[in-house]
Amino acid sequence: MQEVIVHWDSLVARLRDDERGLNTAELLGNAALAIVALIAIWAGLQALGIDVIERIRSLLFGQL
DSSP states (O other): OHHHHHHHHHHHHHHHHOOHHHHHHHHHHHHHHHHHHHHHHHHHHHHTTOOHHHHHHHHHHHOO
16 A cells, blocks of 8 residues: 555655646736737727728739
């Protein structure tokens, strides 16, 4: 029984020190922040009267 407890303790210690899943959480957090920043920039430009989509559309289709 003592061997099982020692094995269990070592397994739990290894799992606590394992940070492989942390990278995924950090990347998802950074992606979410980037999307929020893009939406905030787009909303700010639109509030100033600068329609980015129309400008890109006019540049693309105006040259065809």
